[in-house]
Amino acid sequence: MKKKLLGLLAGVLAVMSMTGCGAVKYKVDADFGYKLDKDSYAAGEEVTAVYDMIGTDSDYTFYCENDDVSLKQEYDSKRGYVITFTMPAHDVKLGVKRRSSMEMDPDAIIPNPSDPPVTGFMPLGDIWTCPECNAAGNVGGYCSNCGAKKPE
Ligand SMILES: [Zn+2]
Numbered sequence: 001m002k003k004k005l006l007g008l009l010a011g012v013l014a015v016m017s018m019t020g021c022g023a024v025k026y027k028v029d030a031d032f033g034y035k036l037d038k039d040s041y042a043a044g045e046e047v048t049a050v051y052d053m054i055g056t057d058s059d060y061t062f063y064c065e066n067d068d069v070s071l072k073q074e075y076d077s078k079r080g081y082v083i084t085f086t087m088p089a090h091d092v093k094l095g096v097k098r099r100s101s102m103e104m105d106p107d108a109i110i111p112n113p114s115d116p117p118v119t120g121f122m123p124l125g126d127i128w129t130c131p132e133c134n135a136a137g138n139v140g141g142y143c144s145n146c147g148a149k150k151p152e
Helices: 002-021
Strands: 025-030 034-036 040-042 046-051 058-064 072-076 080-086 092-100
Touching: 025 034, 025 046, 046 092, 058 080
Parallel strands: 025 092
Antiparallel strands: 025 040, 034 046, 046 080, 058 092, 072 080
């Protein structure tokens, strides 16, 4: 009686191991940034992908290139975006689209690093150094120090 039960149990285990290890697994090809708990999944298995490469100024769109897969998306403040779906009986391609949420302002003045620093002093004409007395910073037609005429 006991032997028969063990034999039955062994048979059940054999069938289970056959469906377990022998089951066809499918791959998830995910874009850079996704973290998957496994490399391959059996059909019907729940797949969890975590995306934690998040910039504060960007919006993310997570999508699957396979039409028969619908993604469920949640945001976990500790883990990042958690995307779950049920594995279909084929390979799956997961993608992510990143878009900056900061709108470009066409009127914004973009500082040119090659421009000289703005000091608040706007010269009206040429600044010249007097050849007679070496006084620098003359702006008019005559030297502010000695009154010599500006050289041509
Ligand atoms: Zn001078």
